[in-house]
Amino acid sequence: MWQRYTEDARKVVFYAQEEAQNIGEGYLSTEHLLLGICRLHESEGAKLIVALGASAGWVQCTVRGRIGQTDRAAVQEMTLTPRAQRVIDLAYDQASSLGDDFIGTEHLLLGLIREGDGIAGRVLAELGMGLEAARTALHSIRGVPEPKGFERRTPSLCDRSMSGLIVVDLQDSFLAPIADKDKILSRAGFLIEIANLLDVPILATEQYATRMGGTNAGIANLIGTHPRIDKLCFSSFRSDEFWSAWRDTNRNQAVIVGVETHICVNQTAHDLHARGHEVFVCEDATGTRPPEAHEIALQRMRHAGAIVTHTESVAYEWLGEAKTPEFKQALEIVKRYSDL
Structure with missing residues (x-):
């Protein structure tokens, strides 16, 4: 499952597990993935958060305020919630649509924005982070012009490359x-x-x-x-x-x-x-x-x-x-x- 993940993306998943364990959760969900991205300050995902007008620290505070703390003991075996699994799937889709053959922290963040219904998606939406704006910002971070005109077809038309x-x-x-x-x-x-x-x-x-x-x-x-x-x-x-x-x-x-x-x-x-x-x-x-x-x-x-x-x-x-x-x-x- 993780073969195409960059080293930073794998670290995000590891940090997400730590975040879940620290509050006694036995599952890994969207909020834990977002906290994992925020902890890796130099990652593309964290840079994308800053480019969209927020800070990793502010996002962390907001998310932690939503999830609180449990009294349960830390659990070693983690399972993905259906929402987190969907984010993983959407990260693959976002990488594909960008022409990337790897899954990075930026794709995980785009997946969280696209999923939209979990705690992470709602927090990002409240901060004004939409999918198209995020993709545009990512092109800017990479120093690559955003595809325009014929190269970027409307989603309502079929594109043979996609x-x-x-x-x-x-x-x-x-x-x-x-x-x-x-x-x-x-x-x-x-x-x-x-x-x-x-x-x-x-x-x-x-x-x-x-x-x-x-x-x-x-x-x-x-x-x-x-x-x-x-x-x-x-x-x-x-x-x-x-x-x-x-x-x-x-x-x-x-x-x-x-x-x-x-x-x-x-x-x-x-x-x-x-x-x-x-x-x-x-x-x-x-x-x-x-x-x-x-x-x-x-x-x-x-x-x-x-x-x-x-x-x-x-x-x-x-x-x-x-x-x-x-x-x-x-x-x-x-x-x-x-x-x-």
């Missing part, structure tokens, strides 16, 4: 009762080909493959050597193997195709969004047995913050412009699937 394609349960046994299964296979196949052309990572899932059969042969051929992960849970992100594989892609935007919209696609999209990812669900490459369930599920995902889109929209957003070397090849794929 995207991963998730292919959910395109197995013949699940597709058989779906009326528009041929269209789903065609549009999913189209986006898989585009993803392969543009080096967008692909992860596929199979629901209980030993009983329900594997991925449709045509789709499996297009996926090639990309991971295909068997699962029993409906949400892909409840699979440890899938979550580990997704982390390894180092991507923050998830583009989803597959079935069924109201079950596995829906639950996967909600869990992705809850972890701070930008989620794009391709309406034309998803489907359900009961037709009305498809639209209901899409509405639920929209309401939760996912973007419902079309596979061709995703393809052209990944391309960005017509002068790229891959555009001619992509256009041939577009035309070929338009004839199907």
